[in-house]
Amino acid sequence: MAVWLTDGQYRIVQAVCARLIPTDQDPGATEAGVVDYIDGLLGAFSFDPPRIWAGGPFSGRTGGDGAFASFHRLGPLDELAWRTRIEGSRGLPEREWNGPVRGLQEIYAEGLDRLGADFADAGGDEQDRRLRADEEFTRQVYGHACEGMYGAPEYGGNRAGLGWAYIGFEGDVQPRGYSDEEVSGP
Amino acid sequence: MTARDFDAIIVGSGPGGSTAADVLTAAGWSVVVFEKGRNHLIDTGDPTRLSTDFSNDEIKFMIRHFLGPDPLLEPRTFRREESDGDRTHVGEVNNVASTVGGGGPHADGKVPRFREDDFRMLSEWGPVEGASVADWPIGYEDLEPAYAEAERLIGVAGEAGANPFAAPRSGPYPMPPGPPMYGALITSDAAERHGWHPYPAPTAVNSVPYDDRPACNNCGFCAFFGCPIHAKGDPVASLRRALLTGRAELRPETFVSRIMVRDGRATGVEYRGPDGQARTETAGHVIVAAGGMETPRLLLLSGLEHPMIGRNLMFHLQTYVMGALPVRVHGHKGRSVTHVHDDFVVPDAASLAAAREAGLPWFKGGMVEHAGPAHPILEAKLAPWGPGHKDAMRRSQMREHLWGFCMQGEDLPQPSNRVDLDPSVRDVRGVPALRVTYRPHAHEQAASAYYGPMMEDCLRTAGAEWALTYAAPGAFDPVPMSRHVAGTARMGTDPAHSVCDPWGRLHDVPNVVVADSSLFPTGAGYGPTLTLVALAIRNMGALAPHRGG
Ligand SMILES: Cc1cc2nc3c(=O)[nH]c(=O)nc-3n(C[C@H](O)[C@H](O)[C@H](O)COP(=O)(O)OP(=O)(O)OC[C@H]3O[C@@H](n4cnc5c(N)ncnc54)[C@H](O)[C@@H]3O)c2cc1C
Ligand code: SF4
Numbered sequence: 001m002a003v004w005l006t007d008g009q010y011r012i013v014q015a016v017c018a019r020l021i022p023t024d025q026d027p028g029a030t031e032a033g034v035v036d037y038i039d040g041l042l043g044a045f046s047f048d049p050p051r052i053w054a055g056g057p058f059s060g061r062t063g064g065d066g067a068f069a070s071f072h073r074l075g076p077l078d079e080l081a082w083r084t085r086i087e088g089s090r091g092l093p094e095r096e097w098n099g100p101v102r103g104l105q106e107i108y109a110e111g112l113d114r115l116g117a118d119f120a121d122a123g124g125d126e127q128d129r130r131l132r133a134d135e136e137f138t139r140q141v142y143g144h145a146c147e148g149m150y151g152a153p154e155y156g157g158n159r160a161g162l163g164w165a166y167i168g169f170e171g172d173v174q175p176r177g178y179s180d181e182e183v184s185g186p
Numbered sequence: 187m188t189a190r191d192f193d194a195i196i197v198g199s200g201p202g203g204s205t206a207a208d209v210l211t212a213a214g215w216s217v218v219v220f221e222k223g224r225n226h227l228i229d230t231g232d233p234t235r236l237s238t239d240f241s242n243d244e245i246k247f248m249i250r251h252f253l254g255p256d257p258l259l260e261p262r263t264f265r266r267e268e269s270d271g272d273r274t275h276v277g278e279v280n281n282v283a284s285t286v287g288g289g290g291p292h293a294d295g296k297v298p299r300f301r302e303d304d305f306r307m308l309s310e311w312g313p314v315e316g317a318s319v320a321d322w323p324i325g326y327e328d329l330e331p332a333y334a335e336a337e338r339l340i341g342v343a344g345e346a347g348a349n350p351f352a353a354p355r356s357g358p359y360p361m362p363p364g365p366p367m368y369g370a371l372i373t374s375d376a377a378e379r380h381g382w383h384p385y386p387a388p389t390a391v392n393s394v395p396y397d398d399r400p401a402c403n404n405c406g407f408c409a410f411f412g413c414p415i416h417a418k419g420d421p422v423a424s425l426r427r428a429l430l431t432g433r434a435e436l437r438p439e440t441f442v443s444r445i446m447v448r449d450g451r452a453t454g455v456e457y458r459g460p461d462g463q464a465r466t467e468t469a470g471h472v473i474v475a476a477g478g479m480e481t482p483r484l485l486l487l488s489g490l491e492h493p494m495i496g497r498n499l500m501f502h503l504q505t506y507v508m509g510a511l512p513v514r515v516h517g518h519k520g521r522s523v524t525h526v527h528d529d530f531v532v533p534d535a536a537s538l539a540a541a542r543e544a545g546l547p548w549f550k551g552g553m554v555e556h557a558g559p560a561h562p563i564l565e566a567k568l569a570p571w572g573p574g575h576k577d578a579m580r581r582s583q584m585r586e587h588l589w590g591f592c593m594q595g596e597d598l599p600q601p602s603n604r605v606d607l608d609p610s611v612r613d614v615r616g617v618p619a620l621r622v623t624y625r626p627h628a629h630e631q632a633a634s635a636y637y638g639p640m641m642e643d644c645l646r647t648a649g650a651e652w653a654l655t656y657a658a659p660g661a662f663d664p665v666p667m668s669r670h671v672a673g674t675a676r677m678g679t680d681p682a683h684s685v686c687d688p689w690g691r692l693h694d695v696p697n698v699v700v701a702d703s704s705l706f707p708t709g710a711g712y713g714p715t716l717t718l719v720a721l722a723i724r725n726m727g728a729l730a731p732h733r734g735g
Contacts, residue, residue, distance in 0.1 A: 174242050
C-alpha cells in the first residue's frame with residue numbers, strides 16, 4: 001500500500017509519527033494516516049500529475065466541487081525543483097546549478113536506518129531515546145508529521161479531517177467563508 | 187505580433203507592472219508583459235475569466251512555494267556587512283511571490299497612503315548621521331490625484347476621516363471597510379484607552395461587490411494565499427483591464443536577463459521563455475517593474491553602471507508585540523489585518539527626547555497592525571512533539587489566543603545597505619543571484635526599543651496574561667523578511683545622487699522607466715504598494731503622449 005517507502009520503512013515512519021503526535025483521548029498521527037502524507041511526499045512523482053500542489057479553488061467540504069483532489073500540472077522548472085528536492089541531485093549536471101543537493105528520499109532512507117529496523121517493536125521510552133539521539137532527522141520528520149496532521153486531507157494525511165476536528169479548526173472554508181458575526185463576535 | 191509591434195516592454199506583472207500596462211494600453215500603446223513566474227491568475231485568452239488555482243491550502247502556499255519563487259531555483263544571498271565575507275545565508279531573502287500578479291495576489295493588501303512629511307523627510311526632520319535621508323522630488327499634493335485613482339482602480343475599502351494622522355483626501359474611499367476581527371476590536375479598545383487612534387485598515391479587498399468581483403467572505407487564508415474568489419483587487423483589476431484592450435500580451439514563465447542598451451537608449455530586452463531558449467524583443471520603451479530587489483538586479487545584469495543602483499535598500503524593521511489573550515480570538519476568521527494605528531508615525535516631544543538620549547536627532551516608528559497568527563501547521567511546528575503536543579494544540583496558545591501588534595518601523599536609507607550580484611551563487615538559469623547586504627540603522631532600532639514597551643503595556647490593558655516583544659531582523663535572525671522593499675533605484679533631480687529622474691526614467695538611459703518601489707528616496711512607515719501604484723499611474727500618464735520614444 002505504500003507508494004515509496006518499503007513495508008519495513010512504512011512501519012518505522014508510522015511508529016515515529018505515533019511518538020511525535022500520540023493518540024490520547026483524541027486521535028493522533030496513526031488514526032490520521034500521517035505516514036501516508038509522508039509516503040506521498042517521498043513518492044509524489046509516482047502520480048500524474050505529481051502530488052505536489054493540490055488543485056483549487058474548493059475542496060467541496062463547505063460547498064463547490066472537490067477540486068483539491070485534481071493536482072496541478074508542474075511546469076518544467078517546478079518539476080526540476082521538486083525532483084531535485086525529493087530525489088536529490090544524483091550527480092546530474094542539470095540539478096546541480098549550485099552544487100549537489102541531498103534529496104528527501106536519501107535523508108529518510110538513512111534516518112530510518114539509524115533509528116533501527118526494530119524501531120517499531122521497541123518500547124516507547126526506547127523509541128523516544130533514539131528519536132532524541134537523532135535530533136536533526138526527528139525535527140525534519142516532525143515538520144512533515146505536522147503537515148500531514150493539519151494539512152488538507154488530499155495530500156494523504158489528516159484523514160477525514162481528524163487533525164482539524166480535535167483542535168476545533170474548520171480547515172478550508174471556501175466558498176462558504178465566515179459570516180461577519182463570526183468574524184467580529186466572540 | 188512581430189518584434190516592432192510593441193511600444194513598450196514591461197518587465198514584471200506585479201502591482202507596478204500591471205498598473206503600467208493598464209495606463210499605457212488605455213492610452214493606445216501596445217505592450218508585452220514579461221513575467222518570470224507562472225500564470226495562476228487570469229485566462230489570457232479570455233481575460234474576463236479569472237483563474238481557479240488559488241485555494242485555502244496551507245501546504246500549497248505556506249510550505250511548497252506554489253506562487254514562487256522556489257528558493258532552490260532562485261536563491262538569494264545575504265550578509266549583514268561586507269566584513270562578513272561573500273555571504274552568510276543562501277535561500278530566501280525577503281521573497282515576495284514571483285507569479286503573474288507578483289506579490290499582489292499573495293499580500294493581504296493593506297494599502298494606506300503615505301503622509302505629507304514622508305515626501306520631505308530631509309527638510310521636515312533633517313539629516314541623520316550614517317543615513318542618506320532625502321526629500322522626494324515630488325510632494326504629497328503631486329501624488330494625491332494618482333492616489334485617488336489607484337484606490338478606485340484596484341478597489342480599496344476604508345473609512346475617510348477615521349485616522350486623524352492621515353493626509354488630506356480629495357474624496358472618500360470607493361468602498362466602506364469590511365468587518366472588524368474580534369481580536370482587533372479588543373486591542374483597538376485598549377489602544378484607545380492608551381490615547382491612540384486605531385482605525386479600519388484601508389484594504390485592497392472588496393467589502394462589497396466591486397468591479398465585477400465579489401465581496402470578501404472572510405475565509406481567513408489571506409496573507410500569503412491567493413484569493414479563491416478574487417475579492418482582492420490588486421493587481422488583477424489592472425491586468426484584466428489591460429488585457430481586455432487587446433493591446434497587451436502577457437508572457438509568463440519568461441525571464442528577462444538583460445536590457446539591451448546602445449548609445450544611451452534601450453533597444454529591447456534579451457529573455458528566456460518556457461523553452462529556455464535565449465531570444466530578444468525590441469520596443470520603444472522598457473518599463474522595469476521587477477520589484478524592489480529584482481529591478482536593481484536586472485539593471486546590474488544589463489551592465490548599467492550608475493554607482494547608486496541597488497543602494498539605499500530599505501525594508502521595514504518590524505516590531506512584533508505578542509501576548510496571549512484569555513478569550514479565544516479566532517484569528518483564522520476574517521482577513522489578516524482589519525485595524526491599524528498611526529500614532530507612532532508622528533514624532534512628539536517625548537519621542538524626540540528619547541531619540542536625543544539615543545544619540546539621534548529624531549526617530550519615527552511606523553503603522554501598527556493589530557493581528558495574530560492563524561494557521562495550524564505553523565502552530566504545530568512550534569509546539570513540542572510527544573505527549574505535550576496534543577494538549578498544546580488543544581489549548582492553542584498561538585492560533586486561538588495569541589494576538590498583538592506589528593509595527594512596520596520606517597527604515598532609514600543607507601548607501602551601504604544594498605542589492606548587488608552574488609559573485610558565485612547562481613539561479614537555475616545560470617544567472618547570478620542577487621545578494622543583499624543589510625543591517626538596520628540605530629534609528630529604527632531606537633524607535634523599536636521605544637515603542638515596543640508601550641505596545642506591551644497596551645496588550646496587558648487588553649487582558650493579555652503575558653506579552654513579549656520581538657524586533658525583526660534581530661541579532662539571531664538577521665535575514666530580513668518584512669516583504670516590503672524600497673529604495674534601490676532612487677529618484678531625484680541630481681543625476682549624481684539618484685538613479686532615476688522625477689518621472690522614473692533612468693538618468694543615463696531615459697527610455698528605461700522604473701515603475702516600482704525601487705524609486706522611493708525614503709521608505710515611510712507604511713507598506714509600499716499603494717504608493718508605488720500611484721507613482722506608476724502618474725509616471726506612465728506622463729509618458730503616454732510620447733509613444734514613439
Ligand atoms: C504576505 C505578504 C503580505 C503583504 N502585505 C502587504 C501590505 O499589506 N501592504 C503593502 O503595501 N504591501 C504588502 N506586501 C508587499 C507587496 O506584495 C509588494 O509591495 C508588491 O507586490 C510590490 O509590487 P511590485 O509590482 O513592485 O513588485 P512585485 O509584486 O514583486 O512584482 C514583480 C514581478 O516581477 C517579476 N520579475 C522579477 N524579475 C523579473 C525578470 N527579470 N523577468 C521577468 N519577470 C521578473 C516577479 O516574478 C514578480 O512577479 C505583502 C507581501 C506579502 C508577501
Ligand atoms: S479573507 Fe477575503 S480577501 Fe482574503 S482570501 Fe479570504 S475571501 Fe479573499
